[in-house]
Amino acid sequence: MNTQTILLASRPQGTPTAEQFRFETREVPAPTAGQVLLKTRYVSVDPYMRGRMSAAKSYVAPFEVGAPIVGGIVAEVVESHSDKLPVGSVVVGSLPWQEYNVTDAQAVNQVPADKAPASYFLGLLGMPGLTAYFGLLDICQPKAGETVVVSGAAGAVGMIVGQLAKIHGARVIGTAGSDEKVAYLKELGFDEAINYKTTPDIAKALAAAAPNGIDCYFDNVGGAITDAVYDQLNKHARIALCGQISTYNATEAPVGPRPEGKLLKTSTKLQGFIVSDYLDRWPEGVKQLTEWYAQGKLKGEETVTEGFDQIPAAFLGLFKGENTGKAVVKVA
Amino acid sequence: MNTQTILLASRPQGTPTAEQFRFETREVPAPTAGQVLLKTRYVSVDPYMRGRMSAAKSYVAPFEVGAPIVGGIVAEVVESHSDKLPVGSVVVGSLPWQEYNVTDAQAVNQVPADKAPASYFLGLLGMPGLTAYFGLLDICQPKAGETVVVSGAAGAVGMIVGQLAKIHGARVIGTAGSDEKVAYLKELGFDEAINYKTTPDIAKALAAAAPNGIDCYFDNVGGAITDAVYDQLNKHARIALCGQISTYNATEAPVGPRPEGKLLKTSTKLQGFIVSDYLDRWPEGVKQLTEWYAQGKLKGEETVTEGFDQIPAAFLGLFKGENTGKAVVKVA
Incomplete structure (x- = not known):
């Protein structure tokens, strides 16, 4: 089975352009025990990712040139070898920009997809x-x-x-x-x-x-x-x-x-x-945000771009102020 | 009874000079009930006072042109109309740059002059x-x-x-x-x-x-x-x-x-x-500093200038790096 993937082709000098990205088709390995096959539904594009495109040490490690770009993704489990995540589960995690990913079940988190639109777990509830x-x-x-x-x-x-x-x-x-x-x-x-x-x-x-x-x-x-x-x-x-x-x-x-x-x-x-910095208090934060959202006190707002091939454009749009609210790309 | 006083003659543009200061002789009023007559022993010169010489609002109100400069002073009670402060008490307070001051007893704080040199209450213990x-x-x-x-x-x-x-x-x-x-x-x-x-x-x-x-x-x-x-x-x-x-x-x-x-x-x-900002915790701080000083864990270091007329020079010296440790002027 194959997947499209987006690699960092080169490091930007100044404002990034489409040249920094390269699409490739790669083979998806078969999931083994404890793993799941994920179909990407939403890809998050975020300003902090610009920092990772440079070689300089920052608060997150740099992306490597020639390797897939990694970011927030909401995906659906389409094949499971883990009791933790049955087929159909919706998960969020930090994953390569690919249409399909194979990963350990414990490397992603299941989200309550009945409580909010799935993409909100990359934004308001993420x-x-x-x-x-x-x-x-x-x-x-x-x-x-x-x-x-x-x-x-x-x-x-x-x-x-x-x-x-x-x-x-x-x-x-x-x-x-x-x-x-x-x-x-x-x-x-x-x-x-x-x-x-x-x-x-x-x-x-x-x-x-x-x-x-x-x-x-x-x-x-x-x-x-x-x-x-x-x-x-x-x-x-x-x-x-x-x-x-x-x-x-x-x-x-x-x-x-x-x-x-x-x-x-x-x-x-x-x-x-x-x-x-607040990793140990995330459950508190998610619980409170979800509660306020359920009570109608918090609204999500998204700029949704459609199509896997539009991910680089959506990312570049962040620096042109194209998004209102969370910028996400709907993949499937 | 008269006292020498030092007024702010003009506001500095850039680095202050001797021109900013004017010496005058003023009459000292007789202390009334609740008041004390203080003889200045040490005058503190501090970098923050530069800010008060400008008209701009800062964290302390500006000095007024033509009015005495006010700063940290250690003084001795030479006449008392207050049970709180008998003659001979050593006090610290924010007072006009004068050889003598009359003030309410409650506007100054008595210091334990047996525990450390009096000038230390403007520095290490102040x-x-x-x-x-x-x-x-x-x-x-x-x-x-x-x-x-x-x-x-x-x-x-x-x-x-x-x-x-x-x-x-x-x-x-x-x-x-x-x-x-x-x-x-x-x-x-x-x-x-x-x-x-x-x-x-x-x-x-x-x-x-x-x-x-x-x-x-x-x-x-x-x-x-x-x-x-x-x-x-x-x-x-x-x-x-x-x-x-x-x-x-x-x-x-x-x-x-x-x-x-x-x-x-x-x-x-x-x-x-x-x-x-820490006013409510000063007693804690003074207690701890005094304890460490008594234990020999903290040393005071002072640059002492002598003479009331040398106060402006000692102040100006702060901006030339002339002092090591606390800059004080011994007046009497």
Whole structure:
């Protein structure tokens, strides 16, 4: 049996292009005892994967050139040699970008596919949801009446951060890159949303949206938006440093105003994190997110691209701001 | 009765000079019920006071032009209208730079002058000691065997940070601005000390001194030393952001490499703070510092200037790196 696979053809310099990807047909080995054959249903494309395409050591090991790209996948068990996962089970795991994968049953996690659309386990009820959950609730700890700013607010993580902050009674301001996204954030319940691409003075727009200053900042983006936030922090502000998508494709070390003086005079806490820092608390996070989703307090939003051959395009679209909410590719 | 007083004559642009200070003779009012007349014995000069000389809002209110400069003072009660403070008591408080002050007894704190030299209540057993104590032990929380870097290590706070880190079993590296300071840090028990003024490549020197990477950074200085530290942080590093003396006299907003990407990929926590954030825990801190001092585990080091008229010069000397340990002025 054969499968299509997508390999890393070369490492990008700056913004990745279609040249970085190569499609190949490979043979799928027969599953042995304890293994399952998985048919891919949804593939997750995520900004953090850009980091793995470079050779530099980061918080996740680099992809190897010539090897399949590995990421979040929702799949269905189509052949099973494990009591744990009967045929028909829906699972999520970190797997090669292939139409079919053979893996140990214990390397993937079954998801309750009756409780939510399967793709949500790559978004609202998966890694991005947990990222929002721990970053906002553990690091920022917003209190009712406080002001929370989220950059990249219409992205997979940002849109959940904003909804979680509203559940906790905060005033929520999001930044995003199009009028459509801004409109969607308002629909989701954000108090204010700023189109950073069309707003001439971000600092002024933030000051108008956050007249009482900023208590919490969930940063997915970095750069000029972050600089403007630093100037408007309240005493004892908390910053969850989750991503820096504005710098991921930079070819030179980014330079900007030094933030330390601003963080010092406001006694601000800034905490860098990756969701795996909270691995031991994932069950708590999934349980709480699932509960809020069931109660209608959290909405998922996805940009779904169709077709295995469209995976690279969907990934490249992340850096053009093409997605609102979680970007996933529907494969089967 | 008259006293000399030192007023803020004008706000500095960049590095302050003697022109910013004006000496005047003023009348001292007679103390009334509940008040004491204090004779100044030691005046504290501290880098944070530079911030108060500017009009910009910071974590402490600006000094007013034409009004006396206010700072840490150790004084003796020479006339008392309060049962709380008999004549001869030694007190510490935030008071105008004057030879004599009249104040409410409850506005100052009596110190146990039999337990340590009186000036130590402005240093090791006072505000700088508490700054080191809470910043290192509450924010950085060094573990035995971890590596701690302290910038401005020979300053009033830095030298205590290093000693506290050694008490906790850490490997300690300090940066300072002269060979004499470096030699003194070694005497104090620092494992390594780097003269940042004569070392051509700070990053290389740090890497040699910290072969296992940096777990904790206590930053008094900012700028290039801090940039080099950010590049060598271990996963889950902790940074106590205490001061930025390298930037206090800057006339333009300082610019440098953006740190966020480095803090993100190491899941580093950076916490700005001022000692007053820990006001409710000062008794704990003073008790512990006094105990370690009595046990011979902590040494004070001071640069003592003599004479009330030398206060401005001692203050200006902070920005030329003239002091090793706490800079104080002996007045009487």
